[in-house]
Amino acid sequence: MNTRVALVTGAGSGIGAGIAQALADLGHRVALLDRSDSVHEVADKITASGGTALAVLADISDPDAVTAAVDQVTAEFGPVEILVNNAGFARDHHVLDMPLSDWDDVVNTHLRGSFLLLKATAPAMSDAGWGRIVNISSVSAIVDDDRVNYVAAKAGLEGFTRGAALDLAPHGITVNAVGPGFVVTEMTKRSAARKGRTLDEHVEAMRRTLPRGRVGTPHDIARAVLFFAAEDADYVTGQVIYVSGRPHR
Template identity: 45%
Template sequence: MAGRFSGRVAFVTGGSRGIGKGIVERFAEEGAKVAFIDLNEEALSATTNELREKGYEVFSKVANVVDAEQVEAAIKEAYEAFGSIDILVNNAGVIRDNLLFKMTDSDWQTVMDVHLKGSFNAARAAQKYMVENKYGRIINISSTSALGNRGQANYAAAKAGLQGFTKTLAIELGRYGITANSVAPGFIETEMTKETADRIGVPFEQLIQHSVASIPVGRSGKPADIANAVAFFADEQSSFVNGQVIYVAGGPKN
């Protein structure tokens, strides 16, 4: 497996923690030069140092995906540092869960901005380099919540929107050797799901056990499980797989 992405450059949004970090690590382990952005300066710095200590070539920068100029500047810097942008993973995400009648304008807008506007900003900035190079892989991180989930009207709508966005990019960019696909995780053990446990007032272990009870494979997901699916879509050999959504959830999702 080592070296599958040798000579490739991957750019990951929200790459400092959880799923994003797992994806960054996978690309680095398999030979890619990896660039990632995050708003969390402390986590960004820690992950960057961790990867460099292992001898990986990384570029990282504090940037807000909602700000088009910041995203464009970060992608341009990564391109100038590494000479290419071959793979883009739109992973940056936030949750502002609440039942509809309690959901504020800010709860709704923040989630829409980070997931949809953020992915739009990054894809628009990265495609320029990919079109020029006649090669690219865009992978958007959706969620099983796209199919509907109590307390997540905002998140479910944004993640479903990302799937429509993915399919449209696939249609528009396919002729340039660029594919666009989406990975939709189920329950994954991350900082974000820990926040969910805190919000509903249960210990994280209890939330994991409750979730596992309904997962056919009988275990919860780890960031590496999502990184595996992302790596499949990012592979050069996956050039005929385009506009697809794969649910990585330990069982079928309809």
């Protein structure tokens, strides 16, 4: 296995932190990008466990911030070879009550941010003739209630994945997506509150709906990302795999 330079967005907590740790455990040099200071704690934890990590603060919907962040990573580690577009959040409302600002913020982070990161990193991958881009979607891309902004952003991200895969395949770059189902992270507390449940009540209610009989963890998502990022996964591109404990059509 070759060790590579990886960049994970939204790596300050939850799924992003889990993906960053898993990549570092394989020996990759991992840049963790987030707009929260918590990214420094995650980077310190990776370093303490023997990995190589760099914390970078940036708003991925800002083109100048993205350019500066990628320049910083390149200066410290070298060109990015593995990009994981994970950054995102939900602001849930019924479609008729959805503020325009919440639509824009969610779509700009998930879609605009992923586009900007690809544009900033793919040229170096193309020059090297090798690259891996993994976008983190969601089962919500299929359908979900009271979060039309999130549904639209994730469905768009899957379309973006397929379109970019076609464009970049001749350059030795694969583009794939992982769609998590119910995974317990910091966002789970907000989902529980939206349903009028405590965190424990919400987790148990969701567990009972899952054929596997358990809820997901960031580790489950990281395992799928590692497959797409592997050296010998170069014949798989433009694909979406849902990691949710249930079958999907």
